[in-house]
Amino acid sequence: MVCTWRRMAYYHPYPSVPSVTTVLLISAVTLSLLIWSFSIRPYYRKDATWGSTPLGLRTGMISNGTLPFLYALALKMNPISWLTGISHERLQIYHQWLARIALLFAWIHSIAFLIDDSRPGPPWEMLKKWWTYSPWCYDTGVAALIAMSWLLLSSTRVVRDAGYQFFYLNHIASNCLFLGFYFAHTDDMMHSWRWLWPVVGVWVGSTLGKWVRSGLFVGRGRVVGAQRGYLRIEVEVPRRFRAKAGQHVFLRFPTLRGWQSHPFTIASDRQEEQDSDITHRNLLFLIREAKGLTRTLANAVRSKPGGEQILDLPVILDGPYGSTWKLASYDAVLLIAGGAGISFVLPLLQDLARKRGRHDADFFCQRVQLVWAM
Structure with a gap:
């Protein structure tokens, strides 16, 4: 009883804060990408016949470009650790924050296209168009965005502590769904697959490398x-x-x-x-x-x-x-x-x-x- 009371009365957990170097690096990357995205105008073309929204394209390609680094930072056997000598567990903080950055720009990309395709009416006009006429790239894009958002929500510490095995299996399954929908969504437009094939290569290479090394022991x-x-x-x-x-x-x-x-x-x-x-x-x-x-x-x-x-x-x-x-x-x-x-x-x-x-x-x-x- 005494121990229980002390636990309830005196225990005050403090949130962990990344190191100053980590905070500065993540802040600098995020701020630089946001300035790059919003400092260039115009955000939208005068007419849809002139092409898609530059803001939507730019933020979409930024999110796309983070994926090889995002997946490399997540793996136990990865080229970044080989090059820097930093162990994979110390790189996890960068993997987590880069995932948030990628999702942020994916949402900006989606909202920009939602506004662009609904003009000159309000944004919800696009929802009506989507209900009556839904292009393939929109369907797969929404599915990829949902999978990406779910990956982030289901990777919180609360979920990991509640059931790590669920987190692990869900992470693999959701990643496979995300990559499948994302490949279909981008369709190699603007040579976007140049950033996606390295993702597959790093992931498969790391898995095969672990199997080979495990087979030796x-x-x-x-x-x-x-x-x-x-x-x-x-x-x-x-x-x-x-x-x-x-x-x-x-x-x-x-x-x-x-x-x-x-x-x-x-x-x-x-x-x-x-x-x-x-x-x-x-x-x-x-x-x-x-x-x-x-x-x-x-x-x-x-x-x-x-x-x-x-x-x-x-x-x-x-x-x-x-x-x-x-x-x-x-x-x-x-x-x-x-x-x-x-x-x-x-x-x-x-x-x-x-x-x-x-x-x-x-x-x-x-x-x-x-x-x-x-």
């Missing part, structure tokens, strides 16, 4: 039941597999919900670097039972006959992903973890101990403090 996994709703997973990988402290991988269990892959932090990387005869080593994961895949794993372990809390099964591994920190360059390090969060802190602690034992030249850490709240 297919091994055996062992799930061991633990107390208080925690599971211990050991995955055998080839010695050539390399991961840094704090990185994570995506695990897929073909015999248990094989269509899903979930991220798990590598809690320990058991490797004897001095022994050249070792061909494989084990990665250790400590996870807390929740909904979905982790509960399926826990139930499979508990269902073993004779009370044996061990389950052996094949595992497909994709990764590693994630950024790392050079903690050894600091004088003092404070590590804080709660519950299963120790799986992220533990490899950082092991890395510090390993570097201290090797007397690395870049090791300056004098004090390490670990706080683990259970």
Whole structure:
């Protein structure tokens, strides 16, 4: 009761704010595109026979031009990360905001055409025309705009937290619908497909690349039941597999919900670097039972006959992903973890101990403090 009251009375969540650099970059891009769109006049032709609205065409092509970058920023394997060395999770903030920018200009494009085709009457005259005579490009354009808007609405944090698997599957299905309608809507007018085929190429290339890389790391996994709703997973990988402290991988269990892959932090990387005869080593994961895949794993372990809390099964591994920190360059390090969060802190602690034992030249850490709240 006391904990519940403290949670209700004292807990005040603060909204996360992007870094100053991110805010300035996103603001500069948005402002520049808006100035480019609205500073050039006229917005509309004097007569429809002179051609479509310049404002509608311009904003439509701006939205079209953002798509290759939008899709590249969304993928775990993407050319932007290869070129810059920035991990995909740090690029997600740019993917989210670029999606908002693309949708903004798509709506401006649609409204501009709605006003243009209804002239000289009010905008709702266009709705009457659309009801009686609906061109193919309008039908597909409205469908693409609805799919694009739904993609943004269904990607909010509330939806992701309520059901990540729904978000993931919905994101893929809605993207396929959007691209199908958008290809039909643009019909390569003004060479618009020059921006769309790179979208398909980046998406397909990333998917194939993940499949190929995952196929290189297919091994055996062992799930061991633990107390208080925690599971211990050991995955055998080839010695050539390399991961840094704090990185994570995506695990897929073909015999248990094989269509899903979930991220798990590598809690320990058991490797004897001095022994050249070792061909494989084990990665250790400590996870807390929740909904979905982790509960399926826990139930499979508990269902073993004779009370044996061990389950052996094949595992497909994709990764590693994630950024790392050079903690050894600091004088003092404070590590804080709660519950299963120790799986992220533990490899950082092991890395510090390993570097201290090797007397690395870049090791300056004098004090390490670990706080683990259970």
